[in-house]
Amino acid sequence: MNVAVTHFNYLAAVVLMMIGLYVLFSTGNLIKRMIGLALFQTSTALFYISLGKVSGGTAAIRIYADSPEARALAAQLDPAYVQQFGVGGVVYSNPLPHVLILTAIVVGVATLSVGLSIAVRIREAYGTVEAGEIEAVARVDAAGAGRGP
Amino acid sequence: MILFEALYVAPPALTAQAPILVIAGPLIGACAAALSPGGRTAWMVSVLTAAFALWMAVAVAGEVAREGVIDYALGGFAPPMGIALRIDALGATMALLVASIGVMGALYSGHALESEVKAEKRTLFQSGYLLCLAGFLGLVFTGDAFNAFVFLEVSSIGTYALVAVGEARDRRALPAAFSYLIFGTVGATLYVLGVGFLYAATGTLNMVDMAMRLATLGDNSAVQAGLAFVVAGLGVKAAMFPLHGWLPGAYAGAPSLVSMFLAATATKAAIYLIIRFVFDVFPEGEFGEVFLSWILAPLAAAAVIICSVQAIFENEVRRILAFSSVAQVGFILLGVSLATPAGLSAGMFYLVAHALMKGALFMAVGAFAVSVRARTVEDFSGIAREAPWSAAAFGVGAASLAGVPLTMGFLAKWSLVSAALQAGEIWIVAVLAIGSLLTLIYVGRMLEVMFFRAPVRGAERAREAPVGVLAPLFVLAGLSLWFGVDATLPASMANASASALVGAAP
Numbered sequence: 001m002n003v004a005v006t007h008f009n010y011l012a013a014v015v016l017m018m019i020g021l022y023v024l025f026s027t028g029n030l031i032k033r034m035i036g037l038a039l040f041q042t043s044t045a046l047f048y049i050s051l052g053k054v055s056g057g058t059a060a061i062r063i064y065a066d067s068p069e070a071r072a073l074a075a076q077l078d079p080a081y082v083q084q085f086g087v088g089g090v091v092y093s094n095p096l097p098h099v100l101i102l103t104a105i106v107v108g109v110a111t112l113s114v115g116l117s118i119a120v121r122i123r124e125a126y127g128t129v130e131a132g133e134i135e136a137v138a139r140v141d142a143a144g145a146g147r148g149p
Numbered sequence: 150m151i152l153f154e155a156l157y158v159a160p161p162a163l164t165a166q167a168p169i170l171v172i173a174g175p176l177i178g179a180c181a182a183a184l185s186p187g188g189r190t191a192w193m194v195s196v197l198t199a200a201f202a203l204w205m206a207v208a209v210a211g212e213v214a215r216e217g218v219i220d221y222a223l224g225g226f227a228p229p230m231g232i233a234l235r236i237d238a239l240g241a242t243m244a245l246l247v248a249s250i251g252v253m254g255a256l257y258s259g260h261a262l263e264s265e266v267k268a269e270k271r272t273l274f275q276s277g278y279l280l281c282l283a284g285f286l287g288l289v290f291t292g293d294a295f296n297a298f299v300f301l302e303v304s305s306i307g308t309y310a311l312v313a314v315g316e317a318r319d320r321r322a323l324p325a326a327f328s329y330l331i332f333g334t335v336g337a338t339l340y341v342l343g344v345g346f347l348y349a350a351t352g353t354l355n356m357v358d359m360a361m362r363l364a365t366l367g368d369n370s371a372v373q374a375g376l377a378f379v380v381a382g383l384g385v386k387a388a389m390f391p392l393h394g395w396l397p398g399a400y401a402g403a404p405s406l407v408s409m410f411l412a413a414t415a416t417k418a419a420i421y422l423i424i425r426f427v428f429d430v431f432p433e434g435e436f437g438e439v440f441l442s443w444i445l446a447p448l449a450a451a452a453v454i455i456c457s458v459q460a461i462f463e464n465e466v467r468r469i470l471a472f473s474s475v476a477q478v479g480f481i482l483l484g485v486s487l488a489t490p491a492g493l494s495a496g497m498f499y500l501v502a503h504a505l506m507k508g509a510l511f512m513a514v515g516a517f518a519v520s521v522r523a524r525t526v527e528d529f530s531g532i533a534r535e536a537p538w539s540a541a542a543f544g545v546g547a548a549s550l551a552g553v554p555l556t557m558g559f560l561a562k563w564s565l566v567s568a569a570l571q572a573g574e575i576w577i578v579a580v581l582a583i584g585s586l587l588t589l590i591y592v593g594r595m596l597e598v599m600f601f602r603a604p605v606r607g608a609e610r611a612r613e614a615p616v617g618v619l620a621p622l623f624v625l626a627g628l629s630l631w632f633g634v635d636a637t638l639p640a641s642m643a644n645a646s647a648s649a650l651v652g653a654a655p
Contacts, residue, residue, distance in 0.1 A: 024335070030327060037334055044341050051349050097348075100295050104341055107302045114306055115330045118313050118323060125320045138321050142465075 009050040017043035028131035030119040034112060041108040045101045052097030060095035152638060153214035153241075158207050167208040168221040168234045168290055171244060172300075174201045175251075175283035179276045188271030192259050195275040199255040202286060203248040206241070213241040218649075220292070228292065229355035235292030238645035242497065243289040243421050245642070246504055250413040251282045253508065253621040258406050260617040261515045265404040267317045274314055281307035281410065285418045294344045294430070295354045297422060298337065301386065305333045308415060312403040318518070322402030325395075332395040336385025343378030346371050347430075356430050364432040373436055379426050380440075387419035389482065390452030393475040397463075400471035405515025408467065412474050412511055413504040420478065420500065424485055424493075428650045438488070446486035450580045452479030457587035461594075464525050469591055470510055473550065476584060477503045483577055484565050491568035494640075494647035495561070501639045502549065502561035502632070509546035509625040513539050516614035516622055523611070526595060531604035535611035538619055540599055542626040549629040551592040552585050556633040560640075 004011060020043060023036030119129055126134050159167065178198030182191040212219055213236055221234040228235075236244070258278070266274050284304025291297050309330045315322030348354055350371045351362040363372060381392070388396045396416075400408045427445075431437050453476050460472035481503065484496030516539035523529050533540035549558035562585060569577040604610070613619075632639050 021335075024331065033331060037331060040335065041338050044338055044345065047342065048345055051345060096354075097345075100354075103295070103299060107299065107306075107337075110306050111302070111309075111330065111334050114309050115327065115334075118309065118327045118330065121313065121316065122323045122327060125316060125323055131324075134324050138324060141319070141321055 009053075010047065013043045013047040013050065016046060030122060030129040030131065031116075033131075034115050034119065037115065038108065038112055041104070041111075045105060048097040048101045048104070052094035054091055054093045057091040057093035060092040152641060153207070153210045156207065156211040156214070158204060158211065163205075164208045164212060167205045167212070168219060168236055169223065171202050171205040171209060171248070172283055172287040172290065174198055174205065175279045175286065179279035179283065182279055183273060183276035185272055185275075188262070188268060188275075191272040191275040192255075192262075195255045195258065195279055196252070198279055199248070199251040199282060202282065203245075203252050206244040206248040206286070209236055210241040210245055213238055214645075229353050229358035232296050233292040233355060234290045235357065236290050238642070238649040239421070239424070239497070240289045242501075242642040242646050243418065244286055246501055247282070247285045247289065247414045247418065250410065250504060250508055253512075253624060254278070254406055254410045257409075257512060257515070257618060257621040260615045261406050261512075261519065262404065264519045265318050265406070265515070266314055270314055270317075274311065277307045277310050277314075278406075278410070280304070281311065281415075285414050288418045289421055292356050293354050294347065294356055294359065295341075298341055298344065301340065301419075301422070302337055304415065304418070305337065305386070308407070308411060309333065311407040312399045312411075315403040315407065318404065318522070319402050319524075321398065325398030325402040329395040329399040332385055332392075336382045336392070338382070339378045339385070340382030343375045343380075343382060346375030346378060350375065356425070360430045360432070363430065366432075368434075368436070372431075376426065376431055376436075376440070380423055383419050383423045383426075387416050387423060388475050388478055389423075390448050390456065390475060390479060393452070393456070393478075396475055397468050397471040400474065400511075401465060401467040405511055405518055408470075409508050409511035409515065412470070413508040416474065416478055417500055417504055420481060420485075424496075424650065427485075428488075428493075441486045441488050445482055446577070449479040449482035449486060450577070452476055453483065453580055453584035454587070457584055457591070460591045461587060463591075466514060466524070466526055466529060466595060467511075469526070469595065470507065470514070473588065473591065474503075474507055476588070477507070477550075480562075480565065480581070480584065483580065484568060487568055487572045487574065487577070488651070489568065489572050490644075490647045490651050491564075491571050493650055494643045495564040495568040497643035497646045498564055498636075498639055499561040501643065502557040502629070505625050505629045505632070506546045506549040506556075506558055509542055509622060509629060510550065512618075512622040512625060513543035513546060516542075516618050517611055519614045519618060520612040521609055526598050527605070529595070529599050530602040531599070532611050533600040535604065536613045539614055539622065542619075542622045543599065544596060545626040545629055547592045547596055549633070551589045554633075555630070557629045557636065557639070558633075560633060560636050564640075 017040055020036050020039030024033055024040060027033060123129050126137050128134060175198050178194055182194045185191040185194055219236045222228055223232045262271055281304045284300045284307060287300035288297055291300060309326050312329055313323055313326035347359060350366060350369055351359050353359050353362060366372060385392045456472045456476040460469045463469045463472055481496050481499045484492045484499055517523055517532060517536060549556035552558045552562040566578055566581055
């Protein structure tokens with residue numbers, strides 16, 4: 001139980017991932033499949049962002065000790081903590097996972113758009129976006145004539 | 150690699166920047182191809198760009214032969230902070246293979262596209278082709294685990310589109326491309342997840358740095374889960390049994406050029422990355438050994454047997470070749486799973502051999518497709534009388550696939566068997582023997598129909614393909630024969646790759 005509370009962010013990522021995977025393989029509708037795929041990809045984003053989060057950490061923008069921002073921040077923070085780490089010694093969250101996941105999101109968008117455009121072409125060629133109906137037509141295609149025109 | 154030592158193909162200033170030019174060239178070329186006014190211009194851009202990438206890859210290979218390992222810090226940010234390209238003998242070998250196949254494919258696409266791709270799609274097709282090329286070349290050069298994901302996806306997104314273009318010949322290409330996209334994206338996401346685990350455990354993405362930190366971590370379940378996710382994700386891209394479900398449809402539906410390019414480079418690049426992670430990044434130890442001998446080897450053996458049998462019962466020529474590809478990936482991974490220098494070297498040699506022969510086979514199928522719409526084995530009846538040159542090249546590729554002596558396929562199988570014997574793995578020898586016999590059955594069936602049967606009466610007659618199609622086809626088929634007699638070049642590259650991985654000359 002304790003683990004479930006302290007690691008609920010990872011649990012959320014896992015649950016989200018499983019939902020995505022389930023949607024992906026339980027439906028025959030190509031558009032719904034793309035939705036499942038998007039969920040599946042997004043769950044890794046949550047996982048990465050969780051990794052980079054440092055408890056009490058702030059966004060990784062350099063704050064100088066004698067700036068008004070630093071004083072405002074120090075007022076919010078625990079005085080004992082400020083005593084130990086200094087006024088400007090704010091704990092930052094790890095920015096690298098954010099950068100990585102930004103790249104992954106761009107990749108995800110590209111994949112999604114290619115997938116959806118293929119779905120559009122499938123609709124044009126087969127007249128449906130249901131996997132079952134497409135397979136039925138494809139079987140007819142496969143049984144079709146040999147050396148054609 | 151010794152052969153490359155005295156090779157200075159580019160001025161020193163250019164050679165110093167060659168690692169990034171290999172990748173940037175095709176990327177820029179892809180933009181230029183997309184902007185070009187017509188298919189013909191795009192084709193010329195494609196050929197020139199691919200040739201440039203090959204030139205730079207040879208320059209890199211020369212540097213690697215002289216210096217061992219090249220570290221190239223992108224943008225001047227020193228690793229492990231910045232993204233680094235790290236090229237050793239294995240990476241240089243893969244880049245040479247990918248770039249050579251890329252040039253052959255680009256040459257071949259001049260005429261071959263006419264029968265298989267709609268005219269208005271040809272400029273964008275070339276653009277996608279160059280994107281894939283850039284992705285694969287980046288994948289084999291990068292020294293950064295996350296950067297590898299980006300290149301993996303650059304190439305994959307290109308291939309999804311290229312496979313879908315095959316609808317002009319066979320509309321089944323569309324659902325095939327869609328399922329390829331689903332499988333491929335799930336695989337890539339699993340890879341990202343695995344890299345996330347490794348990053349969480351080590352705090353670095355640089356592969357060399359990661360390997361050093363992993364070595365001090367000892368048994369760590371996050372690291373083991375990370376490796377499992379990475380290999381499962383890459384296994385999808387490499388069509389590792391049983392994650393190969395997307396492959397037969399995609400290869401059968403795609404234009405012949407794309408099937409050729411994918412069979413020769415896409416799965417190989419993913420195999421390369423698996424090898425890189427298992428042998429270079431992951432520390433030596435019980436977990437790795439158990440993984441190789443109890444997961445990789447049995448799955449590879451299952452691929453060899455099961456997919457060869459599936460190929461025998463398949464009736465469409467392209468699907469036979471596709472199932473055969475999955476089986477051949479099994480052969481390669483069997484060599485790798487031995488984890489000995491000889492085994493790795495044999496696996497690499499087999500990888501090159503398979504790229505050449507499967508490239509020739511798909512190119513030959515494309516050469517027939519220029520004049521006839523043949524699909525099933527029976528459709529190819531007597532085609533050797535109508536298009537003798539293409540059929541001869543097909544025959545050479547098929548002979549190499551079956552492992553007939555005096556072809557590269559024979560030497561590849563031979564070195565696999567001797568590596569397995571050396572490692573004392575008799576069951577692997579047995580699997581290799583059974584797999585080769587099964588290969589002989591489906592190859593023999595195709596050849597018998599093509600060469601010894603009369604053409605179906607009343608069917609449309611095939612013509613010989615134009616020279617622009619035959620020339621690259623003959624180069625690949627010729628190399629399969631040449632390396633079957635004198636294998637100094639590929640063997641030395643395979644040996645150098647193996648010793649770059651496990652550090653001992655076989």
